[in-house]
Amino acid sequence: MVTEEQVREYLSEYRDPFLKEDLVDAKVLKSIEIGEKTVEIVLKLGFPLGEYEQQLTTxxxxxxxxxxxxxxxxxxxxxxxxxxxxxxxVQAMPNVKNIIAVASGKGGVGKSTTSVNLALALSALGANVGILDADIYGPSMPIMLGMQGKNPETIDKKSILPIESHGLQSMSIGYLVKPEQAMVWRGPMASGALQQLINDTQWKDLDYLIIDLPPGTGDIQLTIAQKIPVTAAVVVTTPQDIALADARKAVTMFNKVSVPVLGVVENMAMHTCSNCGHEEHIFGQGGGDALAKEIGVELLGSLPLSLNIREQTDAGEPTVVKKPESEVTKRYVDIAQRMAAKLSLEAKDFKASFPSISIENT
Structure with a gap:
C-alpha cells in the first residue's frame, strides 16, 4: 500500500501552472488520509479557481x-x-483583505481598461472584488462601468457606500462631481481627497480591492504606497521603448516603498486586421517580456490592440462582461488568475483572522 510519504513525494512533483511551484512547496496541501485501498487528499489554494478547480481535480x-x-x-x-x-x-482597512495597485509609468497604455477587466475577471472567478479610481483629475471609472451620473449613498453623512455594477463595488471622485467639472487642485489637496475617498467608503467583505492609479510617480502614487495598506502592485505597459522606460520608473517606485510587484501586463501587444486577419506588432514585439525578465518578475500575460475592447469599455460594458466567452476575456481571466496566484504565495497577515476584542468595566 502507498504511504503518506510517497503521496507527498508525488505531489511535490506536480507543478501547478498558476503557482509555478509544486503543491507541497506552495503550502496548499492540507491533509492526506491513507485508507485500505483509497487515499484522500485535501488541497486548499489561496486564489479563486473558477473552472480551473475541476481541471486541477481531473x-x-x-x-x-x-x-x-x-x-x-x-x-x-x-x-x-x-x-x-x-x-x-498603517492599519489594515476593515472588510478588505488585499489591495492591489495597478500602475503604469505613462498614460495611454490602457491601464484603466486593464484594471477594470482584471477586476471583473477576478469577480467572474468567484472572488468579492472592489475597484477604486485613484485618478482625481481624470476619473474614468463611472463611464467604463456604465455608472456615469450615479451618486453614492451615505449612511451617517460621514461614510459612503460603493456603487455596484457588473458585480463589482466601485468608488471614484467621478461619482461625487459633475462630469464636466474639472478638479483644479494642487497635489496635497488631491492626495487628501483620495485618502478620504478610500477610508470613508464602506467596502463590503472584499477579497481584493483593485486601485487604478493615475500615470506617473507623483503625489497620488506616494500617498497610495505610504498611507494605504497596499499589498502588492501590477505594472501595465505597451511594448514600445518609451512606455517601457516609464514602466521601469513605476517598478522602481514600488521597490523604494517595499511594495512587491506581482508582474507585468503587456497591453496592445498585437493588432489583427479586421479585414484580412493579418497580425502586426504595431508597438514592437517582446518588450513586456524583456521588462519582466529585467526586473525579475513574471510576465502575467499579453493583450491585443483591439477595437472591440475600446468600444465595449466606452459603452460601459467591458469585454469580460460583454463577451464572456471571447478569446480576449480568456486572456484577462488567465492574467487575473496568475496575479492572484502570485499574491497567494506572499506572507499571510494572520492578524486579520482574529477579531478585535475590547474589555469594558461594567
Whole structure:
C-alpha cells in the first residue's frame, strides 16, 4: 500500500501552472488520509479557481493514478483568499483583505481598461472584488462601468457606500462631481481627497480591492504606497521603448516603498486586421517580456490592440462582461488568475483572522 510519504513525494512533483511551484512547496496541501485501498487528499489554494478547480481535480487525479494504478485517489480541492502582509506601517482597512495597485509609468497604455477587466475577471472567478479610481483629475471609472451620473449613498453623512455594477463595488471622485467639472487642485489637496475617498467608503467583505492609479510617480502614487495598506502592485505597459522606460520608473517606485510587484501586463501587444486577419506588432514585439525578465518578475500575460475592447469599455460594458466567452476575456481571466496566484504565495497577515476584542468595566 502507498504511504503518506510517497503521496507527498508525488505531489511535490506536480507543478501547478498558476503557482509555478509544486503543491507541497506552495503550502496548499492540507491533509492526506491513507485508507485500505483509497487515499484522500485535501488541497486548499489561496486564489479563486473558477473552472480551473475541476481541471486541477481531473489532471491531478490522472497524474496520481499513473503513479499508483491500484490506488483510488479522492481529491478535495477548494480555495480561500487570505489577507496578506502589506509593507505600509498603517492599519489594515476593515472588510478588505488585499489591495492591489495597478500602475503604469505613462498614460495611454490602457491601464484603466486593464484594471477594470482584471477586476471583473477576478469577480467572474468567484472572488468579492472592489475597484477604486485613484485618478482625481481624470476619473474614468463611472463611464467604463456604465455608472456615469450615479451618486453614492451615505449612511451617517460621514461614510459612503460603493456603487455596484457588473458585480463589482466601485468608488471614484467621478461619482461625487459633475462630469464636466474639472478638479483644479494642487497635489496635497488631491492626495487628501483620495485618502478620504478610500477610508470613508464602506467596502463590503472584499477579497481584493483593485486601485487604478493615475500615470506617473507623483503625489497620488506616494500617498497610495505610504498611507494605504497596499499589498502588492501590477505594472501595465505597451511594448514600445518609451512606455517601457516609464514602466521601469513605476517598478522602481514600488521597490523604494517595499511594495512587491506581482508582474507585468503587456497591453496592445498585437493588432489583427479586421479585414484580412493579418497580425502586426504595431508597438514592437517582446518588450513586456524583456521588462519582466529585467526586473525579475513574471510576465502575467499579453493583450491585443483591439477595437472591440475600446468600444465595449466606452459603452460601459467591458469585454469580460460583454463577451464572456471571447478569446480576449480568456486572456484577462488567465492574467487575473496568475496575479492572484502570485499574491497567494506572499506572507499571510494572520492578524486579520482574529477579531478585535475590547474589555469594558461594567
Amino acid at each position: 489532471e491531478l487525479g490522472e497524474f496520481l493514478a499513473a503513479k499508483e494504478p491500484t490506488v483510488s485517489f479522492k481529491l478535495d480541492v477548494s480555495w480561500r483568499v487570505d489577507a496578506h502582509v502589506h509593507p505600509a506601517k
